[in-house]
Amino acid sequence: MTEMTPPRLPVRVPLVTQPMGIWASLQATRRNVLSIIPEIATRQPMVSGRTGKRWHMVMDPGAIRRVLLENLDNYPKSLVTKNLLRPAIGESLFVAEGAHWRWQRRTAAPVFTHRNVLNLAPVMSAAAGRSIDRIRAAGPRALNFLDEMVSTTFDVISDVTFSGDRAFDRDGVHKAIDAYIAEAGKVSLFDILGLPDWVPRPGRAFFAGGVAQMKGMADRAIAARAERPSEGVPDLMDLLQSGSDPETGRAMSPAELRDNLLTFIVAGHETTALTLSWSLYLLAFDQQAQDRLRAEAQAVLSGETATGEDVARLPFTRHVIDEALRLYPPAGLVSRTAMAPDTLCGREIRRADTVILPIYALHRNRLLWEDPDAFRPDRWQEKPERYAYLPFGDGPRICIGASFALQEAVIILASLVANFRFTPVKGREPEPVMILTLRPEGGVWLEAEAV
Template sequence: MTDLKPHRQPVQVPLVTRPLGLWGSLQASRRNVLSIIPEVATRQPILSGKTGKRWHMVMDPPAIRRVLLENLDAYPKSLVTKNLLKPAIGESLFIAEGAHWRWQRRTAAPVFGHRNVMNLAPVMSAAAGRSVDRIRAAGPRAVDFLEEMVSVTFDVISDVTFSGDSTFDRDGVHSAIDAYIAEAGRVSLFDLLGFPDWVPRPGRAFFAGGVNQMKQMADRAIEARAQRDPNTVPDLLDLLKAGADPETGRTMSTAELRDNLLTFIVAGHETTALTLSWSLYLMAFDQEAQTRARAEARSVLNGGVAGGEDVPNLPFIRKVIDEALRLYPPAGMVSRTAREDDTLCGREIRKGDTVILPIYALHRHHALYDDPHAFRPDRWEKKPDRYAYLPFGDGPRICIGASFALQEAVIILATLLANFRFAPVRGRDPDPVMILTLRPQGGVWLEAEPL
């Protein structure tokens, strides 16, 4: 049973309108860390308070620019954030600071250049085609498209990373990642506010065995790479192995290769899967926009599957993805620890204060967006302030794989829209909940009618 009539606004996180106190905030954050954001954060440039230690929520684009660009070294990622992720991805690009981060970034940046990303487009197209086949085979019934999008994006990232090497246990790594995200990703309020590590975190359990297994499998695949045919199209592992820091000539060790590859695998499939899941939810929510997006896809695609060369010719589908990333940013909130005294929005920031960038509230800020809770892809005719829209972060630490992720999302979404008409399932709206990333809790249940 479907309901084709869209609601007035797509689903959103109910932000708090009254002080919760420490216990209330802790209880709320255990279910959904975004639910502790005050509604007034969508109307003010900065909010400050003290919950054990001083904190500041910053929603002002110039102040955010200072944190992410102008005074970057004064706002490192919090120690808790690093300790949360380090068991899985070591001192990789995502966690490293200072000189150790810079040489890795210089080495990896050419890997994600336009030419290399375009060379990987056929892998994305092939995975999109397999997704179409799976959805058709499911028959006329509701499908959880969160699960399907996780499958298709993991297909992509494992193939572009390890080229389907038999030494890479795809199912084993996938299971280990899911277990790690489910447990380590339950960010507590204590983490967000930068409490020290010795403060107990209720309910946290690191799946050390699964993480170690994941690392061992990646190490084996890296070491076996010497037997690969040198005439094949290079994948991410080949490109990283061949890469060197242009300033020092330093290359990555096996451990450094593994940690960065696992970073790309974990981040690369999870965030794109979420972007696609929310985009499909919005397409079912707004049938008029879906019809328009489908017409664009079918006018461009040859054979029903999008390719890399089609991406520039799918501007409305790109707008749908941009709007999905605005409404449901994968990283809905990030925190930094002030390393020195500073001033943001005229507010005193002291060394040791926690500075929170509530991306979810920033993207729905009434001073930055008209009708901010509404799904309006055409708002992307005009780009917002650069620091008012941060699905991939910004500054020197902007997500290195942003162009890869956007190309993949456009290829897969266009392919699905060209082949199916999507309708929502009554009573099965997803619930936006942040557990490490902003996920549609309960899944994205849609009916897909083949065309």
């Protein structure tokens, strides 16, 4: 390891020492949601306060289990989360609650079986190959690997969702998603005060046209598919169109199908791109770990890129990804609203209290992790305590695409490291900034040398 190994880099967010008031919280969340997490959250099981309304940050695995599993219905997603995402993805799986969520989950679950995910691996390998070609063509110079990974994972998600249908304008959808996330993720004062979602949020209204355009593109692609079925391996649209709730027989309407496909696109490409970007960044500062991963990949791969069948034989690659997800979880903070009184960590929870799961602080909590700020892939030779590691959530609402994302990340990371040596660019260290997701502000600038 070098002296600049990531645990010592100035990329750790300087968490605040005291809870903030409403105006300070608004300013902080519009800049970086992580900045509202008090530093004490990395040393305590639970922290409570009031910012307009009562809130509780929970880092205790037992209490988190109660929120996400044992008393799930009492803790739906907060109004803030729903207000941010509903304009783009409607009442899809990510936003829906109760019975409306359950039937959609039952319908979509078969889509992400191991067999279906493995069948889509060639798309991931092909996207990794195109990324290798682009990096090689750029020559030995600094590249922003955040941009490169976003392009690569969007290639994957658009191909496995719409199989490259001409009716689907991938560039148009990509631009619409980026524009919406950039503005919609900036928390409004109305959100902090808990105002209902029918009260307009000016910034989000400004981008409503882009959202409508994105939905229109997806609608046209779905209609075209109904007239001209795809050939070959079924993609996500095929699988969702042919699926139905095994309990009621209900199938998704075109609008429900569209909203769920857009959910997979919005959530599926950026989160995996961030995981890969942070993984490459960490490896660039730990050449020993990078050499181990390269040796593993080169011993397993039969060509330039990894395959779905290779994934199980790349355990260290998976450990690097798990460690990157621990240090920089794409969903760095999630919030719930208590519907009825409860008790967490012996503390009273009142109806309408906000219960926050600060995943970033959970994954760096000194009560749960040894040397929590250190990049140590070997810690994953043993499983962590349940509910101490939540990059994909847990309980019934665990991310439905987790196995898809992990397979994609292993294939792409192994392929890239097998072909290139990555080194950091001095003075270009990113800052972790969370709006909707935990992004490396300023990009991930690395040099890639062919090996």
